[in-house]
Amino acid sequence: MRAVGAILISLVLTTAVIGNAYYQKKQFYPSVVYITKSNPSMAVIYLQAFILVILMGKLMRKVFFGQLRAAEFEHLMERSWYAVTETCLAFTVFRDDFSPKFIALFTLLLFLKSFHWLAEDRVDYMERSPVISWLFHIRVLSLLLMLGFLDTHFVCHAYQSTVTKGASVQLVFGFEYAILLTIIVNILIKYALHTVDLNSENPWENKAVFLLYTELVMGFFKVLLYLAFVVIMVRIYTLPLFALRPMYYTMRAFKKAFNDVILSRRAIHNMNTLYPDATPEELAAADNVCIICREEMVTASKKLPCNHIFHTSCLRSWFQRQQTCPTCRLNILRTPTAPSHAPPPQPAAAPAAGGAAGPAPAGVAPPGLGMAPIPPGVNPFQPFGGPGPIWHMWQQAAAAAGQRAGDQQQQQQQPRQQQQQSSGSGSGGQSTSASGSGANAPSNQAGGASGGGAQPPQQPGTSTGSNVPVFCPFPFLPFMPPPPMPPANFAGLSLEELQRMEGHARENVEARLQCLRNIQLLLDASVTMMHQYSMVVQSTARMPPPSSPPQASTSANNTSSEPVPKPSVTPAETRHKFEKGDNLEGAAGPSINTTTTPTTTTTETGNSEASPVNDETREQQEIRRRRLQKFAQTSQTTE
Amino acid sequence: MAGSALRRLMAEYKQLTLNPPEGIIAGPINEENFFEWEALITGPEGTCFEGGVFPAKLIFPPDYPLSPPKMQFTCEMFHPNIYADGRVCISILHAPGDDPMGYESSAERWSPVQSVEKILLSVVSMLAEPNDESGANVDAAKMWREDRAEFNRIAERIVRKTLGIPTP
Ligand SMILES: [Zn+2]
Ligand SMILES: [Zn+2]
Numbered sequence: 001m002r003a004v005g006a007i008l009i010s011l012v013l014t015t016a017v018i019g020n021a022y023y024q025k026k027q028f029y030p031s032v033v034y035i036t037k038s039n040p041s042m043a044v045i046y047l048q049a050f051i052l053v054i055l056m057g058k059l060m061r062k063v064f065f066g067q068l069r070a071a072e073f074e075h076l077m078e079r080s081w082y083a084v085t086e087t088c089l090a091f092t093v094f095r096d097d098f099s100p101k102f103i104a105l106f107t108l109l110l111f112l113k114s115f116h117w118l119a120e121d122r123v124d125y126m127e128r129s130p131v132i133s134w135l136f137h138i139r140v141l142s143l144l145l146m147l148g149f150l151d152t153h154f155v156c157h158a159y160q161s162t163v164t165k166g167a168s169v170q171l172v173f174g175f176e177y178a179i180l181l182t183i184i185v186n187i188l189i190k191y192a193l194h195t196v197d198l199n200s201e202n203p204w205e206n207k208a209v210f211l212l213y214t215e216l217v218m219g220f221f222k223v224l225l226y227l228a229f230v231v232i233m234v235r236i237y238t239l240p241l242f243a244l245r246p247m248y249y250t251m252r253a254f255k256k257a258f259n260d261v262i263l264s265r266r267a268i269h270n271m272n273t274l275y276p277d278a279t280p281e282e283l284a285a286a287d288n289v290c291i292i293c294r295e296e297m298v299t300a301s302k303k304l305p306c307n308h309i310f311h312t313s314c315l316r317s318w319f320q321r322q323q324t325c326p327t328c329r330l331n332i333l334r335t336p337t338a339p340s341h342a343p344p345p346q347p348a349a350a351p352a353a354g355g356a357a358g359p360a361p362a363g364v365a366p367p368g369l370g371m372a373p374i375p376p377g378v379n380p381f382q383p384f385g386g387p388g389p390i391w392h393m394w395q396q397a398a399a400a401a402g403q404r405a406g407d408q409q410q411q412q413q414q415p416r417q418q419q420q421q422s423s424g425s426g427s428g429g430q431s432t433s434a435s436g437s438g439a440n441a442p443s444n445q446a447g448g449a450s451g452g453g454a455q456p457p458q459q460p461g462t463s464t465g466s467n468v469p470v471f472c473p474f475p476f477l478p479f480m481p482p483p484p485m486p487p488a489n490f491a492g493l494s495l496e497e498l499q500r501m502e503g504h505a506r507e508n509v510e511a512r513l514q515c516l517r518n519i520q521l522l523l524d525a526s527v528t529m530m531h532q533y534s535m536v537v538q539s540t541a542r543m544p545p546p547s548s549p550p551q552a553s554t555s556a557n558n559t560s561s562e563p564v565p566k567p568s569v570t571p572a573e574t575r576h577k578f579e580k581g582d583n584l585e586g587a588a589g590p591s592i593n594t595t596t597t598p599t600t601t602t603t604e605t606g607n608s609e610a611s612p613v614n615d616e617t618r619e620q621q622e623i624r625r626r627r628l629q630k631f632a633q634t635s636q637t638t639e
Numbered sequence: 640m641a642g643s644a645l646r647r648l649m650a651e652y653k654q655l656t657l658n659p660p661e662g663i664i665a666g667p668i669n670e671e672n673f674f675e676w677e678a679l680i681t682g683p684e685g686t687c688f689e690g691g692v693f694p695a696k697l698i699f700p701p702d703y704p705l706s707p708p709k710m711q712f713t714c715e716m717f718h719p720n721i722y723a724d725g726r727v728c729i730s731i732l733h734a735p736g737d738d739p740m741g742y743e744s745s746a747e748r749w750s751p752v753q754s755v756e757k758i759l760l761s762v763v764s765m766l767a768e769p770n771d772e773s774g775a776n777v778d779a780a781k782m783w784r785e786d787r788a789e790f791n792r793i794a795e796r797i798v799r800k801t802l803g804i805p806t807p
Contacts, residue, residue, distance in 0.1 A: 069672070127642040127701060128674045130649065194642075203643060292704060292751040293643050294650045314643070318751065321705055322735065326751045329735075 007051055014048040017041045046100070050107075057111055064143040065118055072121045079117050082245065083110055089242035094169045102169060109176055112150060116183050119143055123187050126194040137195070144188055151181040167236045175229040179222060179246075186218040205300070205313035209264060216261050219254035226250055260320065267319035271312060274332075275302045278309045290314055291327055306330040307531075644703045648673040651755050663759045665697070674699040677713075678759055682798060683767040687791040691798035695727070695762075697755065707732045707749035710758065714801050717793045719769040719780035728775035731761045 021031040021041065035041045061068065068076070087106050091098065122140060126132055158174025193211060197204045226247040233240040278286075278301040290297050292314035300312040308327045310318075315326075323332050641649075652673070655665055665678035676697040682688030694713045700706040710732060712725035720728050730747040771780040782790045799805070 071675075124701070125672070128645060129671045130641055130645060130673065131671050197642065203646075207642075293647050295646065314751075317702070318705055324735075324750075329750065 007055070010044075010048050010051045013044045017044045049104075053107060053111070057114075060115070061118070064115070064139050065122065066139075068118070069125070072118060072125075075121055076114055076117060080110070080114060083113055086242040086245065090172060090240075093237055093240065093242070094172070097169045105169075105173060109173065112147065112180065113176075115143070115147060116180050116187075119147065119187055120183065123191045123194065126191070126198070132198060140191060144184060144191070148181065148184045148188075151177045151184060155181060171232065171236070172240075175225065178225055182218055182221050182225065186214065189214045189218075203313075205311075208313070208317055212257065212261050212264055215257040216254070219250065219257045222250045223254050263320045264316065267316045270319065270332075271302055271316060275304055277301065278303045282309060292318060304330070304332060644699070644701060645673055647704055648699060655756060660756055660760060662763065663756075665755055665759060668696075674701070674703070676708075676755070678710075678755075680759060680763060680766070683763050686767045687794035688766045688798060691794075691801045693766075693801055695725070697758075704751040704753070707734060707753070708755070708758070710762070715797055717779050717790075717797055718766065718776060719771045719783050720765050720773050720775050721779075722775045726775075727762060727765075728773055729761055729765050729770075731758055 017035065017040075018031070021034045025031040025034055035045065065072075087110065090106070094102070119140065122136075126136075154177040155174055158170040158177065161168065161170040162174065190211065193207055193214075197207050226243065229243060230240060230247065233243070278297070282303060283297055283301060286309050288296055290301070290309075290311045292310055295311075297309065297311055301309050302312050302315050303309050304315075304325050306325050306328050308325050310326065318326055319332075324330060325332060648667075652666055655663075662681035662683070663678065665676055667673050668675050668677045676699070678695045678697060680693045680695060682691035682693065693716065696711050696713050697708045698711075699708040710727040712721060712727065714725070716725055722728060731749060731753055733748055735748040735750075769780070769783050771783050774780060779790070782793075
């Protein structure tokens with residue numbers, strides 16, 4: 001209402017002024033001269049012009065934007081406030097040029113600026129709304145074209161004016177419009193990217209990367225423009241205070257874009273080198289829903305060391321922010337690396353390991369050693385200079401080995417029965433005094449190899465990294481070399497080795513450390529082996545052949561006699577534990593209980609053999625069970 | 640194809656509509672903009688906020704779910720973990736590394752695993768059990784510790800206010 005009143009009053013005043021002038025002078029030119037000579041009349045005319053400009057702005061806003069959203073309006077107000085103060089600062093530099101024309105030009109600049117901001121917000125809005133109409137496209141495109149044309153025109157005008165008449169306030173306008181032009185280009189690129197994305201059938205994974213690079217390049221141009229402007233202004237006039245704040249923000253944005261690009265490159269690099277692609281089997285075994293975007297994983301997924309699987313593109317954008325697993329927060333930075341101050345010099349320690357473990361690993365160790373000393377900082381996700389490439393190969397091979405291990409176990413069922421005692425102690429518990437002289441059982445090698453790949457990251461604090469030379473042979477010779485099997489008591493050690501471990505000199509301590517480390521490595525290996533087994537069992541349990549699960553379970557059982565079965569708790573088992581009394585033990589499949597005795601395992605196999613027909617009902621029960629669990633949790637938290 | 644943030648928000652909205660948790664309603668203010676939601680939270684039973692229906696606003700960042708949304712009650716609130724202007728201060732709404740209060744463990748922090756539903760459920764349990772170590776509203780935290788009767792009285796007044804019942 002007040003706005004309408006102001007418009008009316010100004011209109012009445014203007015009419016009065018013009019009418020009065022014409023009444024007094026009766027002719028056009030004398031009237032104009034009369035008005036321009038009279039200050040009150042001029043004030044009224046200026047007011048009228050100002051109101052006309054505002055009305056014009058409102059009209060254009062209606063045409064190009066329709067109703068402004070609340071957020072857009074707030075944004076606009078905030079930025080206008082800064083722009084007005086900066087314009088006033090600019091006036092102080094050019095007080096000699098001060099004239100109505102000058103003010104009009106600045107007002108026009110402000111107006112165009114606000115339209116640029118609104119256009120920016122509008123194009124960003126494209127990502128937020130599911131309904132983008134044709135009207136939206138027409139409006140945005142025509143607005144961008146118009147603004148681009150105006151910007152170019154003013155830049156050219158300012159350039160010609162400066163060339164012909166020398167430096168003036170036109171310098172500021174030229175520069176401001178040049179900045180606005182970069183903004184328009186930036187918005188146009190964003191608009192094009194969004195439009196392509198909106199019209200594509202599938203999610204466009206690389207859009208984020210394109211946006212990052214656009215931001216970087218445009219930021220770079222803007223920084224260059226600002227620097228040039230400040231240099232020119234300082235040489236001709238004085239330090240342009242009014243340009244400092246936007247310049248600071250531009251530089252900050254550029255720095256951020258630069259950091260983002262670097263982080264994104266690192267994330268991509270790490271994902272390509274460190275983490276294996278998830279296989280279809282793994283996808284089927286897992287939930288198959290990417291926890292980041294809540295969509296099914298059909299293509300391009302990566303598996304982290306903690307066995308959580310995500311879309312490659314989702315993981316990349318997350319790693320740009322944080323280097324942790326989104327689900328379990330495992331710090332992937334710290335995972336497969338050794339502490340930087342790992343004391344024992346490897347060459348000295350290797351013979352000890354070789355002596356204890358048999359000749360094969362020692363023989364293959366040198367290539368690993370040669371690759372290990374990657375200079376720190378080469379791999380940005382591993383600040384301690386960990387063995388990145390080795391880790392990668394190791395994991396890939398381990399995934400394959402895990403598959404084969406499952407098959408091999410089927411053939412080795414018979415020998416295993418006799419070797420149960422020895423192999424169990426061999427892989428699981430060198431730290432105890434069990435008489436594990438049968439440690440070279442082939443089944444164990446397979447187990448060690450398959451286990452070696454996946455798991456050490458689960459113990460971020462341990463020094464698994466230093467074990468890499470011992471472990472890395474597996475990728476090349478998955479089953480041939482026996483894993484290092486130090487004898488369980490001192491009988492297997494030669495006198496020389498024993499002597500090396502006695503005493504208090506540095507090398508003695510190192511030898512002891514090495515021995516302990518081997519033990520730890522083997523413990524880790526058995527833990528991972530358990531895990532691998534349960535994974536294999538899980539995947540095989542879903543398929544018809546009923547013979548493989550019990551074997552895997554028994555083999556897992558061999559090793560679990562030692563106090564290490566913690567990570568072998570598979571998701572299925574966890575669920576199982578939570579839902580005891582749900583009366584669904586049999587339906588949960590044979591994979592769940594790795595610690596049962598062989599007899600119970602066979603009974604469970606019997607169950608699974610009897611019930612393959614019920615697969616579908618089992619699935620439904622599973623879903624129902626999860627729902628119930630969720631509801632129980634929900635009501636718990638609500639209470 | 641819409642952006643991934645939008646698709647996830649739409650999926651969450653669908654999920655919340657099909658399977659709403661008890662005592663919570665949430666959805667976009669305007670279905671043309673999925674990045675601004677409103678939520679209605681009923682006060683948990685057996686607490687001083689019982690019976691109240693508290694409106695709140697959720698603003699999602701463009702990179703959701705990589706960054707957490709912001710949540711702000713749009714009614715008057717008096718609670719140790721809610722700022723005077725209604726902003727909610729709980730750990731699930733903070734990314735790790737951004738810790739205004741310095742008391743939160745990173746395990747409860749924001750990560751893409753979390754969701755609108757989990758946020759709202761956390762807010763409900765926050766209403767039931769304030770964390771008086773957080774200093775979002777120091778007066779409320781102090782009163783919660785030292786003068787529970789007065790705190791309950793204020794809470795009751797707020798509950799009445801949200802229901803439009805005049806305070807006696
Ligand atoms: Zn995803
Ligand atoms: Zn994880």
